Amino acid sequence: xxxxxxxxxxxxxxxxxxxxxxxxxxxxxxxxxxxxxxxxxxxxxxxxxxxxxxxxxxxxxxxxxxxxxxxxxxxxxxxxxxxxxxxxxxxxxxxxxxxxxxxxxxxxxxxxxxxxxxxxxxxxxxxxxxxxxxxxxxxxxxxxxxxxxxxxxxxxxxxxxxxxxxxxxxxxxxxxxxxxxxxxxxxxxxxxxxxxxxxxxxxxxxxxxxxxxxxxxxxxxxxxxxxxxxxxxxxxxxxxxxxxxxxxxxxxxxxxxxxxxxxxxxxxxxxxxxxxxxxxxxxxxxxxxxxxxxxxxxxxxxxxxxxxxxxxxxxxxxxxxxxxxxxx
Amino acid sequence: xxxxxxxxxxxxxxxxxxxxxxxxxxxxxxxxxxxxxxxxxxxxxxxxxxxxxxxxxxxxxxxxxxxxxxxxxxxxxxxxxxxxxxxxxxxxxxxxxxxxxxxxxxxxxxxxxxxxxxxxxxxxxxxxxxxxxxxxxxxxxxxxxxxxxxxxxxxxxxxxxxxxxxxxxxxxxxxxxxxxxxxxxxxxxxxxxxxxxxxxxxxxxxxxxxxxxxxxxxxxxxxxxxxxxxxxxxxxxxxxxxxxxxxxxxxxxxxxxxxxxxxxxxxxxxxxxxxxxxxxxxxx
Numbered sequence: 374x375x376x377x378x379x380x381x382x383x384x385x386x387x388x389x390x391x392x393x394x395x396x397x398x399x400x401x402x403x404x405x406x407x408x409x410x411x412x413x414x415x416x417x418x419x420x421x422x423x424x425x426x427x428x429x430x431x432x433x434x435x436x437x438x439x440x441x442x443x444x445x446x447x448x449x450x451x452x453x454x455x456x457x458x459x460x461x462x463x464x465x466x467x468x469x470x471x472x473x474x475x476x477x478x479x480x481x482x483x484x485x486x487x488x489x490x491x492x493x494x495x496x497x498x499x500x501x502x503x504x505x506x507x508x509x510x511x512x513x514x515x516x517x518x519x520x521x522x523x524x525x526x527x528x529x530x531x532x533x534x535x536x537x538x539x540x541x542x543x544x545x546x547x548x549x550x551x552x553x554x555x556x557x558x559x560x561x562x563x564x565x566x567x568x569x570x571x572x573x574x575x576x577x578x579x580x581x582x583x584x585x586x587x588x589x590x591x592x593x594x595x596x597x598x599x600x601x602x603x604x605x606x607x608x609x610x611x612x613x614x615x616x617x618x619x620x621x622x623x624x625x626x627x628x629x630x631x632x633x634x635x636x637x638x639x640x641x642x643x644x645x646x647x648x649x650x651x652x653x654x655x656x657x658x659x660x661x662x663x664x665x666x667x668x669x670x671x672x673x674x675x676x677x678x679x680x681x682x683x684x685x686x687x688x689x690x691x692x693x694x695x696x697x698x699x700x701x
Numbered sequence: 702x703x704x705x706x707x708x709x710x711x712x713x714x715x716x717x718x719x720x721x722x723x724x725x726x727x728x729x730x731x732x733x734x735x736x737x738x739x740x741x742x743x744x745x746x747x748x749x750x751x752x753x754x755x756x757x758x759x760x761x762x763x764x765x766x767x768x769x770x771x772x773x774x775x776x777x778x779x780x781x782x783x784x785x786x787x788x789x790x791x792x793x794x795x796x797x798x799x800x801x802x803x804x805x806x807x808x809x810x811x812x813x814x815x816x817x818x819x820x821x822x823x824x825x826x827x828x829x830x831x832x833x834x835x836x837x838x839x840x841x842x843x844x845x846x847x848x849x850x851x852x853x854x855x856x857x858x859x860x861x862x863x864x865x866x867x868x869x870x871x872x873x874x875x876x877x878x879x880x881x882x883x884x885x886x887x888x889x890x891x892x893x894x895x896x897x898x899x900x901x902x903x904x905x906x907x908x909x910x911x912x913x914x915x916x917x918x919x920x921x922x923x924x925x926x927x928x929x930x931x932x933x934x935x936x937x938x939x940x941x942x943x944x945x946x947x948x949x950x951x952x953x954x955x956x957x958x959x960x961x962x963x964x965x966x967x968x969x970x971x972x973x974x975x976x977x978x979x980x981x982x983x984x985x
Contacts, residue, residue: 428887449893461888465906475892477902526892 378439386433387420394420396586409577410566417586426455454528458535460519462507469503472521493521533565614667623699628670630695639688736958753959770940774923777862785870793878828852853935861933870915877911913979
């Protein structure tokens with residue numbers, strides 16, 4: 374197999390009338406990467422994905438795949454395949470016919486396309502349900518069929534539009550590990566749109582956080598989580614406190630890096646508002662100087678060695694390395 | 702007071718059952734009974750004889766009239782389906798905003814603000830020997846003298862049928878199309894289907910129930926019609942409905958009843974055949 378190509382977005386822009394959904398974003402997806410486009414709803418991540426797929430026209434800029442500008446090619450000619458949010462399986466066709474659909478459109482003969490479809494169903498472990506109709510499948514099974522249907526076109530980039538949002542939480546966790554495994558096996562680029570940071574952290578080699586039509590930050594999952602560049606990223610990734618320091622400046626500090634001391638010894642003074650037992654840890658919500666709400670995650674044993682009550686005055690402190698200054 | 706669930710169920714079903722029994726089953730039963738009665742020139746008398754059916758099935762007129770009725774039904778079905786599908790397709794897939802869809806759909810229904818008869822008759826001055834169509838064609842130099850077959854012909858009958866009944870195709874087809882998930886169309890496109898392939902592989906199969914409901918409407922209406930055929934053919938063509946209306950005009954009620962029973966059976970058979978092709982229950 375030839376080395377899969379890189380995907381580049383160059384000043385990619387989408388405008389609907391006067392509103393700009395995607396504002397001149399630039400990004401380089403290395404070949405074979407599992408990338409997550411992460412952001413709240415309306416941030417432009419879906420529009421970006423649909424432009425890469427070719428289901429949305431590009432207002433400005435271009436989508437470059439393997440050195441070729443594919444911005445104006447039809448979806449099937451780009452080397453991309455899309456897996457839709459609700460899977461969009463054809464309800465009147467059997468699982469096999471759904472998977473073989475693109476081959477039928479190309480005019481491949483019945484025997485060959487049934488054989489190829491069977492191979493794909495084997496890959497996603499759905500051979501037993503090959504003759505069923507989509508309505509007779511569970512959500513997870515439908516997703517596998519949708520995957521098989523997308524992969525049979527041998528795409529270089531697979532685009533997944535919130536693929537796990539239709540599943541219940543238990544199945545979601547199982548399917549995401551299957552997605553990751555499949556991506557490793559196939560070695561092709563996956564671009565996965567999601568609004569769940571846990572999903573992105575679990576899956577992605579690279580996370581691209583979007584907000585208000587632009588990319589806020591991108592990078593390896595650990596880098597984005599541990600060193601958020603803006604307060605938006607810090608808040609959206611979760612597990613962080615965005616703290617305004619008394620002498621100016623804004624920093625992000627992970628909740629589990631904050632420890633409690635005497636009121637006078639801490640970097641900030643505060644009063645415990647609520648205490649929540651979380652199993653492995655205890656969350657203390659502290660109202661600190663300047664009416665800031667700060668969460669401190671204290672390991673369970675450490676907390677219960679010296680339990681506190683709501684209303685107690687405490688000092689909050691953290692190490693310098695745990696502190697990341699934020700850009701506006 | 703607590704009613705037995707069983708009794709409550711029967712009580713709730715009673716009003717509708719009574720209405721149906723009184724206004725549907727009873728009249729049909731009467732027609733079936735009368736179809737076995739005898740008739741003289743001036744009276745009808747109760748009997749149980751098969752004379753009416755014997756006469757009906759023994760007459761070559763019956764067969765030619767039934768064939769003519771089928772011809773009207775099939776040709777009208779074809780044109781209403783073609784036009785109705787196209788209109789519904791345009792409304793459902795090409796008109797993007799819901800407001801426009803509703804507005805254009807209402808425009809389609811405007812002809813229904815006038816009665817059938819008026820819409821029918823309004824074709825006469827248009828199609829007549831010296832009507833608008835002929836005079837326009839002459840003034841354009843397309844023809845030298847008036848075309849005779851425009852009015853009082855099978856052409857005018859079918860034209861009127863198509864005009865009257867296309868909406869009965871548009872509505873159910875549009876309704877079914879609106880339920881097709883738009884992402885299916887995108888998925889087909891993503892899988893390399895051309896517009897035409899999407900139409901034949903996705904849209905038409907998924908629209909079948911709507912097509913079937915519209916077809917039942919149109920076929921039933923055309924097969925039971927008599928006034929359109931009478932007006933628009935200038936009494937030169939006949940269908941089963943006219944056969945019945947002529948019998949009634951001659952006070953031959955038993956004969957009319959027998960023809961009606963045969964027509965009813967025919968229409969039911971046609972619908973049964975149509976229903977074998979498509980399961981419309983999920984649309985209802």
